[in-house]
Amino acid sequence: MGFYDGFFGPGTGSFLVLGFITLIGFDFLKANAHAKLINASTNLASALFFFHEGRILFAFALPMAVANLSGAFLGARLAILKGNQFIRVFFLMLIAATILRFAWDLIK
Numbered sequence: 001m002g003f004y005d006g007f008f009g010p011g012t013g014s015f016l017v018l019g020f021i022t023l024i025g026f027d028f029l030k031a032n033a034h035a036k037l038i039n040a041s042t043n044l045a046s047a048l049f050f051f052h053e054g055r056i057l058f059a060f061a062l063p064m065a066v067a068n069l070s071g072a073f074l075g076a077r078l079a080i081l082k083g084n085q086f087i088r089v090f091f092l093m094l095i096a097a098t099i100l101r102f103a104w105d106l107i108k
Contacts, residue, residue: 005042013039028087029079
């Protein structure tokens with residue numbers, strides 16, 4: 001998982017959610033919350049490494065960080081308000097959209 005997250009990145013959270021559901025038996029809401037914590041930790045470690053190396057492009061990084069935090073806050077509020085069933089449906093729609101996008105990239 002660490003290799004995939006470091007080398008590819010996108011989709012790691014989805015793999016974590018599926019792992020927590022399948023291997024540990026969490027529901028979607030709890031799996032999502034735990035996946036977010038792990039994903040945030042690995043992203044923080046990456047940011048600290050690149051900051052130490054002086055390789056962060058702040059003109060891009062800061063707006064992306066604001067967008068990421070805003071989306072995380074709104075998503076967490078929505079998950080708490082709507083519950084487990086909503087998260088399950090939303091997650092499956094997101095996975096389907098991601099698969100379709102990858103398929104589109106392959107046939108282009």
